[in-house]
Amino acid sequence: xxxxxxxxxxxxxxxxxxxxxxxxxxxxxxxxxxxxxxxxxxxxxxxxxxxxxxxxxxxxxxxxxxxxxxxxxxxxxxxxxxxxxxxxxxxxxxxxxxxxxxxxxxxxxxxxxxxxxxxxxxxxxxxxxxxxxxxxxxxxxxxxxxxxxxxxxxxxxxxxxxxxxxxxxxxxxxxxxxxxxxxxxxxxxxxxxxxxxxxxxxxxxxxxxxxxxxxxxxxxxxxxxxxxxxxxxxxxxxxxxxxxxxxxxxxxxxxxxxxxxxxxxxxxxxxxxxxxxxxxxxxxxxxxxxxxxxxxxxxxxxxxxxxxxxxxxxxxxxxxxxxxxxxxxxxxxx
Amino acid sequence: xxxxxxxxxxxxxxxxxxxxxxxxxxxxxxxxxxxxxxxxxxxxxxxxxxxxxxxxxxxxxxxxxxxxxxxxxxxxxxxxxxxxxxxxxxxxxxxxxxxxxxxxxxxxxxxxxxxxxxxxxxxxxxxxxxxxxxxxxxxxxxxxxxxxxxxxxxxxxxxxxxxxxxxxxxxxxxxxxxxxxxxxxxxxxxxxxxxxxxxxxxxxxxxxxxxxxxxxxxxxxxxxxxxxxxxxxxxxxxxxxxxxxxxxxxxxxxxxxxxxxxxxxxxxxxxxxxxxxxxxxxxxxxxxxxxxxxxxxxxxxxxxxxxxxxxxxxxxxxxxxxxxxxxxxxxxxxxxxxxxxxxxxxxxxxxxxxxxxxxxxxxxxxxxxxxxxxxxxxxxxxxxxxxxxxxxxxxxxxxxxxxxxxxxxxxxxxxxxxxxxxxxxxxxxxxxxxxxxxxx
Ligand code: HDD
Ligand code: HEM
Ligand code: HEM
Numbered sequence: 001x002x003x004x005x006x007x008x009x010x011x012x013x014x015x016x017x018x019x020x021x022x023x024x025x026x027x028x029x030x031x032x033x034x035x036x037x038x039x040x041x042x043x044x045x046x047x048x049x050x051x052x053x054x055x056x057x058x059x060x061x062x063x064x065x066x067x068x069x070x071x072x073x074x075x076x077x078x079x080x081x082x083x084x085x086x087x088x089x090x091x092x093x094x095x096x097x098x099x100x101x102x103x104x105x106x107x108x109x110x111x112x113x114x115x116x117x118x119x120x121x122x123x124x125x126x127x128x129x130x131x132x133x134x135x136x137x138x139x140x141x142x143x144x145x146x147x148x149x150x151x152x153x154x155x156x157x158x159x160x161x162x163x164x165x166x167x168x169x170x171x172x173x174x175x176x177x178x179x180x181x182x183x184x185x186x187x188x189x190x191x192x193x194x195x196x197x198x199x200x201x202x203x204x205x206x207x208x209x210x211x212x213x214x215x216x217x218x219x220x221x222x223x224x225x226x227x228x229x230x231x232x233x234x235x236x237x238x239x240x241x242x243x244x245x246x247x248x249x250x251x252x253x254x255x256x257x258x259x260x261x262x263x264x265x266x267x268x269x270x271x272x273x274x275x276x277x278x279x280x281x282x283x284x285x286x287x288x289x290x291x292x293x294x295x296x297x298x299x300x301x302x303x304x305x306x307x308x309x310x311x312x313x314x315x316x317x318x319x320x321x322x323x324x325x326x327x328x329x330x331x332x333x334x
Numbered sequence: 335x336x337x338x339x340x341x342x343x344x345x346x347x348x349x350x351x352x353x354x355x356x357x358x359x360x361x362x363x364x365x366x367x368x369x370x371x372x373x374x375x376x377x378x379x380x381x382x383x384x385x386x387x388x389x390x391x392x393x394x395x396x397x398x399x400x401x402x403x404x405x406x407x408x409x410x411x412x413x414x415x416x417x418x419x420x421x422x423x424x425x426x427x428x429x430x431x432x433x434x435x436x437x438x439x440x441x442x443x444x445x446x447x448x449x450x451x452x453x454x455x456x457x458x459x460x461x462x463x464x465x466x467x468x469x470x471x472x473x474x475x476x477x478x479x480x481x482x483x484x485x486x487x488x489x490x491x492x493x494x495x496x497x498x499x500x501x502x503x504x505x506x507x508x509x510x511x512x513x514x515x516x517x518x519x520x521x522x523x524x525x526x527x528x529x530x531x532x533x534x535x536x537x538x539x540x541x542x543x544x545x546x547x548x549x550x551x552x553x554x555x556x557x558x559x560x561x562x563x564x565x566x567x568x569x570x571x572x573x574x575x576x577x578x579x580x581x582x583x584x585x586x587x588x589x590x591x592x593x594x595x596x597x598x599x600x601x602x603x604x605x606x607x608x609x610x611x612x613x614x615x616x617x618x619x620x621x622x623x624x625x626x627x628x629x630x631x632x633x634x635x636x637x638x639x640x641x642x643x644x645x646x647x648x649x650x651x652x653x654x655x656x657x658x659x660x661x662x663x664x665x666x667x668x669x670x671x672x673x674x675x676x677x678x679x680x681x682x683x684x685x686x687x688x689x690x691x692x693x694x695x696x697x698x699x700x701x702x703x704x705x706x707x708x709x710x711x712x713x714x715x716x717x718x719x720x721x722x723x724x725x726x727x728x729x730x731x732x733x734x735x736x737x738x739x740x741x742x743x744x745x746x747x748x749x750x751x752x753x754x755x756x757x758x759x760x761x762x763x764x765x766x767x768x769x770x771x772x773x774x
Contacts, residue, residue, distance in 0.1 A: 019722040054400060054440035058433070064407050065433045068418055076419040079411030083731050090408055091744065094401045098748060101397035105390050106755055115372065154731055172412030299423030300499045307430050307501075314434030321441050 001301075002070075002307035006281075006294060008311045009066045014272055014333060016059035018177065020172075023056055025178025027096065027124020028171060029198055030117075037194060038117070044186045044195075046084030046104065052226045057097070069307050074283050078134070080142045085158045086129045090250070091245045095119050129167040133158055136166025136213075140222055144287040157198050157287075165216035169209040173268055176202035182265040196252060196258030203249075228279030237274035340414045341728050346710065347738075348402065348409055350703055351745045355399030355589055357521035357702065359439075359555070360473050362392045363446075365529065366550050370459050380545055386450075387759065388549075393447055398748060400440070413734070417717050417727035420496050423497030424489050425482040427501035428475040435472035439465055473521065474514040481509035484709065485578050486718050508761040512574040513709075516567045519560045520705060523664060524698025526557025531695025532760065534688040554691075558671060558696075568661060569624065575712075577627035579719060580634040581643060582712035585650040587621055589635045596621040596633035597719035601655060604648040610634070644713045653707035660701035667694060 026045040033041050068075040079086070096119075103116035135142065137158035147153035179199035186192045215222035228234045248263050282291040298304065335343075365386045368424050373381035407429075411418045442464035449458045482488075488504025489496045530553040536546040583589070587599050590609045598621040602614020619629040626633075636644055667690060674684060717724040 054396070054443055057400070057404070058437045058440050059427065061404060061407060061436060062433050064428070065429050068407075068411060068422040070423070072419045073420035075411050075422065076415035077647055079408070079415045080731060083412050083729065086408055086412060087737060089742075090405050091740075093404055094744060094748070097397050097404075098751070101393055102751065102755060105394050107390070107758045108559040149442075151730060172735070288509055299426075302499055303423040303426065303501050306427055310427070310430045314431070314437070317434060318437045318441070321452065322440065325441050325444050327454070328445070 001304050002298060004308045004312065005066060005070050005304060008315075009063060009070075012059045012063040012066065012277065014269055016063060017173075017272065017307045018268060019056040019267070020059060021174040022127065022177040022181045024096075024124050024128045024171075025174035025202075027121050027177065028128075028175040029178050029182070029195075029202075031121045031125055031199070032198070033194075040188075040191060041182075041194075042117075044182055044191055047185065055325065056092075057244070066307070066311075070299050070304060071283070071294060071297045072299060074292060074294070076212065077145070077284060077292060078138070079141075081145060081153065081157045082134055082137060084154060085134050085137070089127055089130040092123045093131060095123035096127055099123065125171060128170045130168025132167035134162045135170070136163035138284045139166075139224075139275075139278055140220060141285040142220070142287055142288070145282065146288065156264075160220055161216040162213070162220040162222050165209065165213040169206065169213050169216075172202060172206035173271075175293065176206050177264055177268060180203075180260050184258060186259055199252060203245075207245075228274050234274040234278045237270040237277070241270035241274070244270075335735040337732055338725055338728050339454075340738040342724070344734065344738040344741055345409065345413055346707075347745060348406055349710075350706065351749075352402040352406055353394050353702065354699060355402060355704065356469075356473060356513065357699075358395040359392065359399045360466070360469040360518075360521050362388060362395070363462055363469060365552050366392065367459065367462045367466060367555065370431075370462055370549070374455060374459060375425075380548055384545060386548055389447060391756060391759055393443075393541065394752060396443060397753060402745075403436075409607055413729055414717065414727040415729050417722060420722070421483075421718060424496065424499050424501060424504045425479050427505045428478045432472045432475040432479075435468045435475060437469040439472065440612060443642050444467065467542055470518060473517060477514045478505050478507070478510040478515045480709070481513045482507045483717065484513070484582075484713055484719050485509035486721050491721060504751040508578055509574060511570045512567070513589040516564070516571050516705075519564050519567050520698070520702045522556045523560030523564055524702045526553050526555075526560055527664060527691070527694050527698040528696065529553035530557055531691050531693075534691040535695075536760070538685065538688050538692065540576075546569065550691075553655060554671065557664075558668040558767065561661075561668040564661050564663055568658070572624055576633070579713070581636070581639045581645055582650070582708075583625065584634060584636045585645045585647045585712050586654040586708060587633075587649040588619070588647050589633060589737045590637060590647075592632065592635035592638050594622070594632035595619040596625075596635075597625060599651075602651075604651055606646075606648050635748070645712050650712045653704040653711070656704040657708060660697050660704070664694065664701075667691075 030038055030041055032046070064075075068076075099116045099119040103113055103120065106112060106116070137160070140158075140160050140162040142160045142163075143157040144152050177201065179195050179202050181193040183192055183199060186195055198241060216222075228238055244263050244267050246269070248260065251260050251263070279291075281294040283294050285293040286292065299307075366385050369381045369384045370389065372378065373385060396550050432716045442461045445453065446458065446465055451462070469735065480502050482561060487507035488500040488502070490498045514521035530615075532549040533546040537543060537550065572583070575586070587596075588602065588604050588611050589596060589599070590611070595618065597616035597618045599611060600615040600617065602611040604611055621633055622631040623629045625631065636647070669685065670690075674687060713719055715723050715725065717727045
């Protein structure tokens with residue numbers, strides 16, 4: 001059963017990254033769109049993500065619940081030493097979620113719209129940035145649970161080069177996913193062109209940020225290169241991701257949009273696979289060189305069993321319904 | 335502010351904020367489903383307008399409820415990591431089922447809000463019902479988790495180790511039923527009165543009478559049923575508390591001395607230093623009866639509880655008085671309304687009654703918050719009753735007071751914006767939903 005749970009945890013994180021990430025990205029794209037075109041971008045975006053908006057963000061809740069039920073030690077370590085970035089990310093989530101809905105449902109459309117827009121755009125940048133920082137800091141090996149002063153314990157654990165590089169990489173990936181997604185959603189030829197441009201831009205940004213991550217890993221002594229290139233799965237994932245990148249550019253230039261999405265999703269999944277497989281089952285690296293693994297912190301068997309069944313039964317209920325939601329609103333766009 | 339107090343205040347604030355949105359999210363879908371159903375059956379345009387108008391409000395509340403709920407699932411760890419480290423695997427079951435319920439709710443909401451003219455009409459209606467049912471289910475589940483904190487079950491504590499964990503037994507702890515029942519009724523009562531009150535105000539102002547009358551009639555049915563059942567369910571809760579948490583009961587009633595028979599205290603000013611109650615009315619034997627169904631039963635007072643295990647008396651007692659006072663008042667208003675209904679009074683002429691409903695608008699929510707203060711503060715100093723003290727659960731990170739100020743500011747601004755948005759929605763009703771012939 002524990003494998004079921006770990007699989008669900010991985011899937012929840014992956015799906016949050018793909019689906020939630022795409023809609024963070026929509027805000028990021030808005031941020032990097034000239035004011036002139038923002039109105040149009042917003043409209044396409046609203047049609048595309050409005051109906052699935054709430055559902056996309058449920059994956060985060062699922063991941064967190066799995067974490068505190070099955071891996072309480074990890075949840076509590078993160079909660080203590082990454083309190084500050086988690087709180088900032090939460091503020092981002094609050095600001096974004098409410099601004100998105102408020103701007104659509106405000107009965108009077110006046111200058112308030114601009115305020116919602118600003119909040120939405122900036123929080124769309126902050127949230128994935130800190131999400132990435134949190135993920136990065138778990139691998140950075142800078143979390144110091146014996147520290148005696150505030151800064152070492154609660155700040156430098158996450159405020160380090162590697163974590164920030166991962167944060168920027170995450171932002172770029174979200175923007176990339178969104179651009180690809182929106183290409184398929186836009187109806188006017190002109191919009192499509194704009195999103196293709198954005199996708200190219202974001203792709204360049206992602207590749208550069210990826211390089212930055214490796215550089216930062218080198219400086220901060222994170223054995224990233226070892227993890228990724230010294231094992232078969234990691235290596236294969238990276239090779240596949242790179243190959244699909246070439247394919248992706250080719251398709252982008254030819255204007256084939258449907259398959260692009262799958263390819264972009266695949267690429268991002270491969271990156272996540274490469275990173276998580278390499279040091280599985282370790283989840284957090286501490287500054288004294290110790291690691292906390294998923295198995296160290298496992299909840300008792302009975303809990304694991306009930307959680308596993310709850311997840312399995314839950315997905316029988318959820319997945320068809322969710323699939324139908326995506327299908328139904330996809331279909332309407334044509 | 336010291337960090338421990340700040341952590342408790344932040345937790346209370348976040349929950350107090352979330353619960354309002356959560357209750358609206360649980361109950362409004364049922365109101366909408368009724369209006370929607372009437373539209374589908376009668377084709378009366380007003381009902382469609384009503385469903386749409388309400389659904390916009392719900393979208394705003396749902397988003398706020400969802401983000402504050404997301405906040406909570408992290409906050410349990412951010413503020414109480416030691417608690418979650420031990421409690422997570424034990425009381426996590428309802429949370430994991432709740433995840434499923436939320437998910438279904440969010441999907442159904444997507445269908446409902448965006449499905450106008452896109453889905454089969456009855457399927458569309460059905461998705462609205464699904465939103466309500468899964469919302470209700472998640473409410474029940476999360477309350478079961480809270481009930482476990484009041485009535486821990488499903489594990490054994492051996493030398494500080496939590497052994498023999500059984501998450502199913504933990505979920506069905508002794509308090510879950512009485513708390514969940516009372517909570518659901520509270521959600522219906524509070525939201526029912528709030529919605530009825532807003533529409534009553536518009537009726538008095540003679541705006542879109544047909545629209546607001548229909549709205550009022552739907553909301554009031556739920557409100558009245560809830561308000562009439564609430565005292566009964568409250569009595570079940572009180573008996574339950576008497577059995578499982580005598581310290582909480584003593585604090586609720588400011589019963590400093592063990593008494594046989596014990597009187598019921600109404601009102602009164604608590605002097606916590608001298609352990610005295612000034613003024614206040616005592617009804618002899620009533621507490622014994624309410625707690626154990628026997629006018630002569632002995633009720634444990636605070637003198638039998640170690641000093642370091644006593645909850646704050648004044649807050650618990652005042653909050654309890656507020657809840658019960660409002661509960662009684664709302665039940666009386668409901669009876670009045672029923673009497674008028676039987677006499678076939680025309681509501682639009684009974685202006686004074688409409689005014690009563692206007693004044694009652696916030697009362698249900700005040701009672702609901704007060705009730706939670708009773709439950710939560712009455713459990714102190716324990717975070718898991720009898721097992722773990724709240725002060726041992728708090729995060730070691732200093733500086734929580736800053737976080738408390740920050741989040742207070744955020745919640746305050748959100749509240750202001752939501753009220754502002756709602757005001758705008760209501761103001762736009764004549765423009766968006768007027769019919770040329772609006773005869774009543
Ligand atoms: C509209 C709201 C509302 C109203 C009118 C009432 N209550 Fe209540 N009460 C709640 C809303 C609430 C609540 C917020 O929902 C609580 C907090 C925890 C819970 O399960 O329900 C609660 C808790 C609560 C408890 C503590 C339960 C526990 O700790 O497990 C008792 C003993 C009562 N109530 C009793 C009453 C009585 C005798 C009422 C008589 C009229 C009453 N309540 C009206
Ligand atoms: C510690 C306490 C709580 C936690 C951790 C929590 C967690 C959450 C989370 C994560 C969400 C977001 C789900 C979404 O996106 O739809 C949420 C929403 C919700 N919560 Fe809570 N919650 C708590 C307390 C409560 C209580 C006391 C109730 C009510 C009885 C409640 C009822 C709901 C409902 C109905 C929703 C759906 C959102 C809506 O309809 O507005 N929650 N909660
Ligand atoms: C939704 C309505 C709720 C309200 C208004 C509420 C209110 C409060 C208050 C006032 C406190 C502070 C008590 C004190 O220390 O003085 C508190 C603490 C707490 N509550 Fe609740 N509560 C609610 C529901 C829940 C639920 C459903 C859960 C969990 C499943 C929960 C978990 C906690 C925790 C972990 C604390 C911190 C420890 C403590 O101080 O007791 N609460 N809550």
